[in-house]
Amino acid sequence: MSLVVYMAAFLFALAALLLRRPRTTPPTPLTVPTRVAVFLGALCFFCSAPATLAEVNDVTGIPNVGAPLTYSVISAYSCSLIILLIHWRGGPDAQIRRMVGMAAAVYGTLIVAIIVLFSLADAETERLSDLDTYYANTPYMREMIILYLMGHLASTIVLSAVCLKWARDEVTGLLRVGLWLILVGLLLDVLGFELTKVTAVVARWFGYNLDVLSTSVAPPAASFGALICSSGFVLPRLASATAAERQSLSNYRALQPLWFAVKSVATAPKAEPTWWHLWWQLPSSRLYRLEANIRDALLQLTAHFNYRVGETTYAAAVERGESEETARTVSEEAMIIDGIRRASGVGDGPADPPDKFRITIDLVDLASAVNRAGETSPEQVRTQ
Numbered sequence: 001m002s003l004v005v006y007m008a009a010f011l012f013a014l015a016a017l018l019l020r021r022p023r024t025t026p027p028t029p030l031t032v033p034t035r036v037a038v039f040l041g042a043l044c045f046f047c048s049a050p051a052t053l054a055e056v057n058d059v060t061g062i063p064n065v066g067a068p069l070t071y072s073v074i075s076a077y078s079c080s081l082i083i084l085l086i087h088w089r090g091g092p093d094a095q096i097r098r099m100v101g102m103a104a105a106v107y108g109t110l111i112v113a114i115i116v117l118f119s120l121a122d123a124e125t126e127r128l129s130d131l132d133t134y135y136a137n138t139p140y141m142r143e144m145i146i147l148y149l150m151g152h153l154a155s156t157i158v159l160s161a162v163c164l165k166w167a168r169d170e171v172t173g174l175l176r177v178g179l180w181l182i183l184v185g186l187l188l189d190v191l192g193f194e195l196t197k198v199t200a201v202v203a204r205w206f207g208y209n210l211d212v213l214s215t216s217v218a219p220p221a222a223s224f225g226a227l228i229c230s231s232g233f234v235l236p237r238l239a240s241a242t243a244a245e246r247q248s249l250s251n252y253r254a255l256q257p258l259w260f261a262v263k264s265v266a267t268a269p270k271a272e273p274t275w276w277h278l279w280w281q282l283p284s285s286r287l288y289r290l291e292a293n294i295r296d297a298l299l300q301l302t303a304h305f306n307y308r309v310g311e312t313t314y315a316a317a318v319e320r321g322e323s324e325e326t327a328r329t330v331s332e333e334a335m336i337i338d339g340i341r342r343a344s345g346v347g348d349g350p351a352d353p354p355d356k357f358r359i360t361i362d363l364v365d366l367a368s369a370v371n372r373a374g375e376t377s378p379e380q381v382r383t384q
Contacts (some may be wrong), residue, residue, distance in 0.1 A: 006049055010042075033087045034233065037080040041230050044070070044077050045223065050128040063126045068118040071148035072111045078155035079107035084233060085162060110151045117144035132197060133211045136204035145201060153194050160186045174239045178232040185229025192221020249283035251364055255290055258367035261340055262297040295359055298336065304343040307354035310335035332361045333369040340370070 046052055053066035082103045086096055121140035123131075135141035160183060167179040200214035313334035317327035342351060 006046065033080065033084040037077070037084045037233060038230055040073065040077040040080050041226055044073050044226070047073050048219070053128050057126055064123045064131060067131050068114050068144065071114050071144070075107050075110050075114065075148060075151050078152050079103050081159060081233075082155055085159060089162075107151065110147065114144050114148055117141070117147065129215050130211050133200050133204050133214050136201045149194065149197055153190070156186050156190055156194065174236045178235045181232030181235065182229050185225045185227070185232060188221055188225030188228065192225055193218045196221070245283045248287045252283055252287045252290060254364045255287070255294060255367050257371045258363065259290060259294055261370050262294060262301065291363055294363055298359055299357070301339050301343050302353050302357050304351050305335050305339040305354060305357065306342070306352045307335065308352060309338045329361055329365070333366060336366060337370055337373045
């Protein structure tokens, strides 16, 4: 049983790592809530594994202390899903803060109550897999078990109602797919975890033994349902992140001709990272490094520029009827391409660099212009 639960925890932790925000991407209101929810999901499974419970009990010297720890994490996970849903829905900042504060206050109180009830209970016999049913009739333990089950059920009902409304009326595309995955996961959670746990506990109240529902049915159902539910939260964000990384990879490839043109003629080009430094990096990280190297190389080439080339190109563009923005772009392209040519030894005339130079042109557009100008052939670039 511990192996299955640890595998679920590992998959959650892996999802949290995959959701890390590239350093070039600005944070969004969903960044922190998404990662916190996925991390707490992983922590739920890790804490609930019998091997973890036994270790926690041994280390603390308190029998069954792993139970309130696990129930508290489950309650925190339920709260995090509601908070994530609040951020996902959006709205005025004041309203979001108020709703998040209410959810945190309710589940914070629930966690405190779980801890207090456990401290008042008499639970000296260690139970690693059937604690809910074994202590179903024990004062304070009984209330603690009911409390965490009701808290988890409440979050499930709220999530189900809101997700069902959105999935039917308000969203489309991957967000809608994500909502239906959440609903499927919640259904598995209600039927496979909540219903079986409650049934087994209530059976104990009336003198029956249905512990198998709690010990053998509920854990795998909860694992499977939580994985599906969390995938619904992750899918829209992961899809958008994948699209962004795909665009970064496209830009990275588009900038290769420009880097090839400037790296050999710059006065002090930065050393390129070796393949074993790059294979594990996301395309956005590679793009960030490449853009920085290109900009450094272009600034080093300023001494080879001739500002008159830019002025002449700008005047010609304006005369053709181009807008001022387009004229500035083509003039900057012309000056940079002329500077690269002169630095490589194939350009004519002396350099006359501008007093001040700032790169304003989009590097992908510049790479395309350099490529059209034929600056990427090895014979031209490598001639010193």
